[in-house]
Amino acid sequence: MILPYDDTYFMKKALQEAEIAFEKGEVPVGAVIVIQDRIIARAHNLTEQLNDVTAHAEMQAITAAANFLGGKYLKDCTLYVTLEPCQMCAGALYWSQISKIVYAAKDPERGCGVMGTTLHPKTVINRGVLEAEASELLKRFFIQKRNLN
Numbered sequence: 001m002i003l004p005y006d007d008t009y010f011m012k013k014a015l016q017e018a019e020i021a022f023e024k025g026e027v028p029v030g031a032v033i034v035i036q037d038r039i040i041a042r043a044h045n046l047t048e049q050l051n052d053v054t055a056h057a058e059m060q061a062i063t064a065a066a067n068f069l070g071g072k073y074l075k076d077c078t079l080y081v082t083l084e085p086c087q088m089c090a091g092a093l094y095w096s097q098i099s100k101i102v103y104a105a106k107d108p109e110r111g112c113g114v115m116g117t118t119l120h121p122k123t124v125i126n127r128g129v130l131e132a133e134a135s136e137l138l139k140r141f142f143i144q145k146r147n148l149n
Contacts, residue, residue: 005037007080007102011130014080014104017044017057018137024049028137031057031081033065033074033098040077041065057081058089062096074098082134084111084127094120102126104134 010032017030021044033041043060047053058081066072078100085093085103090112093101097120106127108114119125 007126007129010034010039010078010080011082011102011104011134013039013042014082015130015133015137017042018082018134021045021057022137022141028141029057029081029083031061031079033061033077033079035065035069035077040068054088056086056089058085059092062092062098066096072096078102080129082130083107083138084113086110087112087115087117090115090117090119093123094118098123100124100126102129104128104130105138106131 013032014030017032018028021030022028026045026048030044032039041061041064043057043064045057046055046060058079061079062074065074065077074096077098079093079098080102082104084105084107085101086107099122101119101123112119
């Protein structure tokens, strides 16, 4: 039996957010936070629009989810994000005590894994969900960016 709401379903929602970022000229990273199969936060990179290096999709989603829940901890929540979180975002996710992180594309240069960032010991990580689709969007963005410069 296939459940209607699985990691692929929610990652597709995060990819929709990444597409919005792409259209705005932002690095195309999107995120959604889910609790009990319900999306409580949707976000995408806004670093250019807000002129803020901390305005990553994950940071925006963490804030929105905490506001929705009325508290700072994201226990029983899952973050779906199209790119492996960076060190800054991983630190915020650590403090949020999020239960699960699912990411699509690996970031071999700035990802939390290569940076050796510690996540909360109870946080479960699932890697590579819709990795090809997320990677393709990122590649397309940076090719387009290079061609414009």
